[in-house]
Amino acid sequence: MKPMTRWNGLLLLLWILPTGSCLAQAKASISNVRIQRDGIRYQILYDLDNATRLDSVYVSAESLQKGALPVRSMQGNVGLGQTSGRNKTIIWDVTSDADVEGDSVTVTIGVVPSVRAAYIGGGPANALISAVLPGIGNIFVQPRHKVGLRPLVTAAYAGLLIYGLNRRAESNRQYALYKDERLQQADLAQPLYDKANAANRLYLVAARTAALIWAVDVTATLLRGLRNDSQRRRLSSSVSWHLTARTPLIGLRYCW
Numbered sequence: 097m098k099p100m101t102r103w104n105g106l107l108l109l110l111w112i113l114p115t116g117s118c119l120a121q122a123k124a125s126i127s128n129v130r131i132q133r134d135g136i137r138y139q140i141l142y143d144l145d146n147a148t149r150l151d152s153v154y155v156s157a158e159s160l161q162k163g164a165l166p167v168r169s170m171q172g173n174v175g176l177g178q179t180s181g182r183n184k185t186i187i188w189d190v191t192s193d194a195d196v197e198g199d200s201v202t203v204t205i206g207v208v209p210s211v212r213a214a215y216i217g218g219g220p221a222n223a224l225i226s227a228v229l230p231g232i233g234n235i236f237v238q239p240r241h242k243v244g245l246r247p248l249v250t251a252a253y254a255g256l257l258i259y260g261l262n263r264r265a266e267s268n269r270q271y272a273l274y275k276d277e278r279l280q281q282a283d284l285a286q287p288l289y290d291k292a293n294a295a296n297r298l299y300l301v302a303a304r305t306a307a308l309i310w311a312v313d314v315t316a317t318l319l320r321g322l323r324n325d326s327q328r329r330r331l332s333s334s335v336s337w338h339l340t341a342r343t344p345l346i347g348l349r350y351c352w
Contacts, residue, residue: 124151124180124207140186140205144173147180153207155186157193160200166193176328178207216328217241220321223314229253230313237320253309260302267295 124147132139144153153174157165169192173184186205190196217237226233231249235241270292274285 124148126153126205126207128182129205134187136191137187137189140188140203142184142186142205143182144178144180144184144207147178147207149177149179151178151207152176153178153184153186153205155188156204158202158204159194159196160202162194162196162199165196165201169193217324218321219325220318222321223318226314226317227310230310234313234317234320237317237324249309249313253306253313256302256306256309260299260306263295263299263302267292267299270295 125145126142127145128141128143130141132141140155147153155167155170155174157167159165167188169189170186172186174186178184188203190201217239218241219237222233222236224233225236229250230253231246231251234249235243235246238244238246270288274288274292276285
């Protein structure tokens with residue numbers, strides 16, 4: 097790791113976006129912003145007030161020499177779903193995104209309410225719910241968790257399983273009777289075998305249909321969840337750059 101002096105006076109300008117200047121209805125606000133250096137990474141600490149899970153905290157960066165910088169390595173309390181609290185932390189490994197040796201960097205941190213985020217469903221983790229109860233997990237990836245006819249998927253899946261297991265038990269019972277030597281000697285075994293075979297075929301049809309419903313629902317829930325996450329990332333990105341360009345900024349300067 098290079099010593100601090102090799103940064104040649106890197107200036108990191110931290111700008112705080114006043115949330116009421118562009119969106120009159122916004123109530124969430126950021127305050128008490130601090131920057132700390134932890135090795136080659138930076139910690140951006142802030143307090144967040146009056147926020148809901150529909151508010152989005154965003155960060156953008158721009159250097160004097162290279163213009164807009166990627167912020168892919170930023171982790172922590174950034175993006176959608178942030179709630180109010182003290183000492184929220186964002187970690188930025190600057191060197192993994194760009195070479196800013198000896199450069200001056202402006203970092204913008206802001207919070208805006210995202211009305212459209214309310215219409216985006218949950219993420220791909222809901223596929224785990226569908227893996228247990230098909231149809232239920234798919235509800236959580238729908239806009240506003242719309243229920244619709246999805247409980248019928250759960251009912252159909254459960255009904256097919258119960259029916260299939262019942263037919264399997266009946267098939268086993270009839271086959272056990274068929275194996276009875278006394279019935280075979282009396283030429284009464286063949287009808288029992290036919291009944292066991294018919295019950296087994298019904299069991300296979302029910303089980304395979306239930307498996308198909310399970311696979312389709314889990315796959316659909318996973319794909320919809322992935323698409324929802326992609327929409328959230330695009331929404332967060334578009335909001336941050338759009339507002340940064342139009343909104344007056346108030347700045348604090350930090351020097352190393």
